[in-house]
Amino acid sequence: MSNNSRQGTAESPARAGGESNNVPSQNNNLKPVQVKLVLLGEAAVGKSSLVLRFVNNEFQENKEPTIGAAFLTQKCRLEDKVIKFEIWDTAGQERFHSLAPMYYRNAQAAVVVYDVTKSASLDKAKSWVKELQRQANPNIVIALAGNKIDLVQPTEEGEEESAESGRQVPTDEAKAYAMEAGLLFFETSAKKGDGVRDVFTEIAKKIPLELMMSPRPRQIVNGGPSPLPGLPRANGQNPGQNSGCSC
Amino acid sequence: MDEQYDIIVLGTGLTECVLSGLLSVEGKKVLHMDRNDYYGGESASLNLTQLYRKFRSGATASSELGKDRDYNIDLIPKFMMANGELVRILTHTDVTRYLEFKQISGSFVYREGKISKVPASEMEAVRSPLMGLFEKRRAKKFFEYMQNWVADDPSTHQGLDLEKIPMSAVYEKFGLEPGTQDFIGHAMALYLDDSYERIILYITSVARYGKSPYIYPLYGLGELPQGFARLSAIYGGTYMLDKPVDEIVYDADGKVCGVRSGDEVAKTKQVIGDPSYFSSKIRKVGKVVRAICILKHPIPNTDDVDSIQLVIPQNQVNRKHDIYIASVSSSHNVCAKDYFLAIVSTIVETDNPEAEIKPGLDLLGPCVEKFISVTDLEEPIEDGSKDQVFISRSYDATSHFGTVCEDVKSIYRRVTGQELTLKQRTRQDEEQKEMAE
Numbered sequence: 001m002s003n004n005s006r007q008g009t010a011e012s013p014a015r016a017g018g019e020s021n022n023v024p025s026q027n028n029n030l031k032p033v034q035v036k037l038v039l040l041g042e043a044a045v046g047k048s049s050l051v052l053r054f055v056n057n058e059f060q061e062n063k064e065p066t067i068g069a070a071f072l073t074q075k076c077r078l079e080d081k082v083i084k085f086e087i088w089d090t091a092g093q094e095r096f097h098s099l100a101p102m103y104y105r106n107a108q109a110a111v112v113v114y115d116v117t118k119s120a121s122l123d124k125a126k127s128w129v130k131e132l133q134r135q136a137n138p139n140i141v142i143a144l145a146g147n148k149i150d151l152v153q154p155t156e157e158g159e160e161e162s163a164e165s166g167r168q169v170p171t172d173e174a175k176a177y178a179m180e181a182g183l184l185f186f187e188t189s190a191k192k193g194d195g196v197r198d199v200f201t202e203i204a205k206k207i208p209l210e211l212m213m214s215p216r217p218r219q220i221v222n223g224g225p226s227p228l229p230g231l232p233r234a235n236g237q238n239p240g241q242n243s244g245c246s247c
Numbered sequence: 248m249d250e251q252y253d254i255i256v257l258g259t260g261l262t263e264c265v266l267s268g269l270l271s272v273e274g275k276k277v278l279h280m281d282r283n284d285y286y287g288g289e290s291a292s293l294n295l296t297q298l299y300r301k302f303r304s305g306a307t308a309s310s311e312l313g314k315d316r317d318y319n320i321d322l323i324p325k326f327m328m329a330n331g332e333l334v335r336i337l338t339h340t341d342v343t344r345y346l347e348f349k350q351i352s353g354s355f356v357y358r359e360g361k362i363s364k365v366p367a368s369e370m371e372a373v374r375s376p377l378m379g380l381f382e383k384r385r386a387k388k389f390f391e392y393m394q395n396w397v398a399d400d401p402s403t404h405q406g407l408d409l410e411k412i413p414m415s416a417v418y419e420k421f422g423l424e425p426g427t428q429d430f431i432g433h434a435m436a437l438y439l440d441d442s443y444e445r446i447i448l449y450i451t452s453v454a455r456y457g458k459s460p461y462i463y464p465l466y467g468l469g470e471l472p473q474g475f476a477r478l479s480a481i482y483g484g485t486y487m488l489d490k491p492v493d494e495i496v497y498d499a500d501g502k503v504c505g506v507r508s509g510d511e512v513a514k515t516k517q518v519i520g521d522p523s524y525f526s527s528k529i530r531k532v533g534k535v536v537r538a539i540c541i542l543k544h545p546i547p548n549t550d551d552v553d554s555i556q557l558v559i560p561q562n563q564v565n566r567k568h569d570i571y572i573a574s575v576s577s578s579h580n581v582c583a584k585d586y587f588l589a590i591v592s593t594i595v596e597t598d599n600p601e602a603e604i605k606p607g608l609d610l611l612g613p614c615v616e617k618f619i620s621v622t623d624l625e626e627p628i629e630d631g632s633k634d635q636v637f638i639s640r641s642y643d644a645t646s647h648f649g650t651v652c653e654d655v656k657s658i659y660r661r662v663t664g665q666e667l668t669l670k671q672r673t674r675q676d677e678e679q680k681e682m683a684e
Contacts, residue, residue, distance in 0.1 A: 091477060091480035091481045092480055092483075092485070092486075093476075093477070093480045093486045095485075095486075096485070096486060096487040096488070096490070097488065097489070098486035098487055098488040098489075100286050100473035100476060100477060101286075101473070102345060102466070102470050102473040102474060102477065103477070105466060105470075134316075135316060
């Protein structure tokens with residue numbers, strides 16, 4: 001891949017913008033607004049795969065548990081704004097219920113993922129939503145994503161019944177819960193790409209405008225004329241980010 | 248957890264988390280456990296519920312204090328020197344990207360019954376009420392000298408070899424009065440042996456951002472261990488909070504080979520941990536008394552700023568050790584709006600530790616809440632070479648992270664057999680890198 005993959009970034013204008021996939025960011029006169037987005041959900045529901053699909057448009061079969069990605073970035077272009085998602089992966093810290101509160105500090109968006117073939121993963125997703133509503137930024141935009149719908153879609157003639165029977169979370173049930181809890185709702189397949197872009201585009205649309213107007217505190221470290229020099233927030237230069245790419 | 252690891256780390260205090268992160272980055276397979284259900288151990292920042300659980304056996308906080316989630320109260324008061332070693336470790340590991348920092352607004356010293364700002368540049372020395380007119384001129388010369396001193400450049404040394412001569416000889420050369428030597432030693436060197444390196448660290452840290460030499464992470468010091476824990480996890484470290492540690496298992500030769508929790512035993516070649524996991528392998532070397540205070544006002548006579556360090560030098564209150572006061576506020580996202588936190592601390596010298604910090608508490612004005620604790624300072628009896636168990640030291644009463652970083656480096660050296668080398672990334676490097684992309 002090109003050198004931008006080193007940063008784990010890739011241009012991906014969202015559909016809503018109606019632009020082609022190849023518009024380089026330089027041509028854009030809207031300044032991208034940075035939005036921290038955190039992924040949550042039980043281990044092995046496909047959190048990292050969703051992001052890899054969104055950021056690099058790829059899927060790795062039998063992906064190992066997450067290693068090496070501090071966060072990935074991806075731009076999402078709407079008609080009136082460009083959002084640069086800074087996507088934080090759990091780095092496996094959710095496996096033994098050891099996710100640090102730092103993880104969702106200042107997060108403006110969260111994608112809570114469950115596996116449509118495992119009903120227990122929806123219960124876990126619900127507890128993450130509760131945790132976010134208790135601990136995170138009160139204006140956080142939360143999307144619930146039921147992943148792995150490729151496993152319950154008919155792939156060939158005659159497989160329909162057996163495939164649908166693998167589903168443990170009916171769409172209506174999850175959707176009703178999402179409505180009630182005030183979440184965006186999607187069903188996705190990181191493997192095939194279905195619905196993945198929509199998750200991020202709809203979140204981008206829903207991020208409150210006032211949040212975008214006022215920069216986050218880290219960007220205006222007050223108490224001095226300039227942001228703390230020497231403590232820069234590096235722009236994605238983390239060796240660990242490489243592993244997010246296939247190159 | 249029944250697997251083979253290279254290193255098992257016990258406790259998620261800052262020392263342990265930095266080591267866990269550094270070792271994971273180097274490719275070691277790390278299991279990191281903590282008996283608590285929160286990160287940070289002794290260096291955690293707690294919310295009100297956790298704080299009251301710890302100090303008030305679970306009593307509930309007054310609703311007047313505001314929301315639980317607004318509070319991140321440090322258990323150990325320390326600030327980061329802007330030019331210090333911890334900042335170098337943070338930039339070396341890129342953990343800075345998880346954190347946001349703010350400057351501490353002022354550094355003060357208590358002298359002859361008054362609180363004064365510590366002058367840290369030749370400009371401030373000229374304005375300082377701590378010195379008379381002629382002394383100011385001498386101090387100005389001294390600050391200029393220290394600020395411009397470069398180890399490799401003898402032309403900046405003015406014939407003084409700071410490596411060899413004591414600071415007293417330097418003070419003498421500049422003709423500084425004992426009172427001036429006193430605040431330089433206690434409020435700037437922040438150490439009993441006021442070595443020139445510490446004074447230069449202080450002065451260059453101030454030069455970095457002005458106002459004070461200190462910076463502080465938003466949401467409290469507890470963010471530091473969490474940041475390094477995330478680094479460790481990103482590089483494959485496994486995290487288990489709320490996990491009891493029931494036994495350290497040794498082989499026939501007395502070398503560590505595992506850690507047992509309940510019925511599970513994780514195998515390992517080395518163990519790193521804080522003293523609380525190794526009661527039979529540590530000794531007590533002293534005690535620290537700390538008072539965590541919640542205030543509704545800034546500390547009086549400190550220009551109403553949002554954060555300060557205030558040092559009461561030992562000789563001002565007839566003690567052997569200095570008393571430190573560290574104060575932060577809602578502008579650091581550590582307490583509800585309009586509240587301030589202050590921690591008064593010192594090394595215990597008598598049987599009545601609470602009385603020892605009274606001179607500090609008296610400077611705070613009325614406290615809404617006050618939590619006093621006396622903690623043992625502990626250190627390992629052995630260096631770990633025999634049993635491959637490497638134990639960190641307790642967080643001491645010093646006001647910044649210098650000694651913590653020394654401990655990190657020392658354990659790193661003993662665990663890996665190599666020195667920790669940090670890449671000092673400069674602004675220019677960063678910019679060039681960005682340009683190249």
